[in-house]
Structure formats: structure tokens, C-alpha cells
Amino acid sequence: MLVNSKYKDYTDNELINKFLETGDNSFVGLLYERYGHLVLGLCIKYLKNKVEAQDAVIQVFSGLLTDLKKHKVQYFKSWLYVYSKNFCLMELRKRQSALKKELELKENVHLVMDFSSPEHLQEKENQIVLMERALELLNEEQKKCIDLFYLKNKSYNEIIAITGYSNNEVKSHIQNGKRNLKLKMESLINERPAT
Numbered sequence: 001m002l003v004n005s006k007y008k009d010y011t012d013n014e015l016i017n018k019f020l021e022t023g024d025n026s027f028v029g030l031l032y033e034r035y036g037h038l039v040l041g042l043c044i045k046y047l048k049n050k051v052e053a054q055d056a057v058i059q060v061f062s063g064l065l066t067d068l069k070k071h072k073v074q075y076f077k078s079w080l081y082v083y084s085k086n087f088c089l090m091e092l093r094k095r096q097s098a099l100k101k102e103l104e105l106k107e108n109v110h111l112v113m114d115f116s117s118p119e120h121l122q123e124k125e126n127q128i129v130l131m132e133r134a135l136e137l138l139n140e141e142q143k144k145c146i147d148l149f150y151l152k153n154k155s156y157n158e159i160i161a162i163t164g165y166s167n168n169e170v171k172s173h174i175q176n177g178k179r180n181l182k183l184k185m186e187s188l189i190n191e192r193p194a195t
Contacts, residue, residue, distance in 0.1 A: 142180060
């Protein structure tokens with residue numbers, strides 16, 4: 001990086017101004033060299049997973065390439081802290097809503113609705129029992145990975161550590177397990193005698 005030695009003593013704001021003037025990403029690279037480790041620490045604190053945190057740091061600094069052009073930043077270090085924290089919170093929210101979507105299988109949307117009438121509570125109970133029965137029908141690897149990921153909220157890395165499966169095996173068991181769980185639930189519904 002040619003920019004390095006000449007601009008090392010520049011303040012954060014001078015680097016940002018140079019980036020805005022020239023469009024040269026290496027000025028943001030210098031900011032990354034200064035603050036990347038702090039952002040990593042923050043991301044680990046929120047995401048509780050080093051690999052995901054490292055990805056998040058890359059996304060945060062990539063985001064700066066666009067967002068520094070949109071915002072007038074006075075105190076970069078504190079702005080970056082808030083920016084990175086918000087990024088992590090958004091990631092956690094995305095995770096939560098993805099999990100919700102995954103679990104509210106399209107045909108069973110009423111499972112997540114919170115009705116308090118006895119009929120709806122009974123139907124909800126039936127759905128949970130049905131899901132538990134379907135889970136039991138999965139093969140051992142899929143059952144274990146689905147249980148750890150969705151019911152015990154474990155990360156991929158934690159599942160790898162617990163089961164000894166590779167990263168690809170864990171991904172595959174979760175994907176196939178999710179699909180098979182849906183199919184098993186559908187076939188159990190079809191087996192149920194009509195009431």
C-alpha cells in the first residue's frame with residue numbers, strides 16, 4: 001500500500017477527507033489498521049463467535065466505503081464504535097428473524113400466532129407434539145444438528161465442537177434436516193385421522 005508511510009501521521013479526519021477527495025480505498029485501509037482490532041473485539045462481544053466477528057469487521061469496513069460519503073463524521077473513533085455496534089445488533093436481529101421464519105413453516109403459520117382460546121391452544125400444542133414426533137423421525141446427525149442449532153441456539157462452531165462434524169457436514173445436516181422435518185410433519189399431518 002503506497003499510501004501507508006506518507007499518511008501514517010494523518011488524523012482520522014484527514015484520512016477521511018483524503019478518501020473523499022481521491023476515492024482511494026487505501027485511506028480507509030489505514031483506518032482499518034488503526035481500529036480493526038477494536039471493532040473485532042466489539043463484534044466478538046456481540047456476536048459471540050470469532051469467525052462471524054471477523055466477517056463482521058470486513059463488512060463494517062466495506063460499509064464505510066459508502067457510508068463515509070453519506071455522513072459528516074466529526075469524531076471518527078466514537079462514530080465507528082456506534083456504527084459497528086449497530087451493525088452487530090442488525091446481524092443479531094437478522095439472525096432472530098431468520099430463525100423465526102425458518103421455524104414457522106409456511107403450512108403451519110398459525111403455530112406462531114398467539115391465540116388464547118382453548119381450541120387454538122390445543123392446535124398449538126398439537127403442532128408442537130407433531131414437530132417433536134417429526135424430529136424423532138430424522139436420522140441421528142440431522143436430529144442432533146437441528147436440536148443444537150434451533151432449540152439450543154448453538155452456533156455452527158459450537159456444533160462442530162460438540163459433534164465433531166465438519167463445517168460442511170453441519171451445514172448439510174441442518175439444511176437437509178430442516179427440509180426433512182417439514183416433509184415428515186406434512187406426512188404426519190396426512191396420516192392424522194380427520195376430526
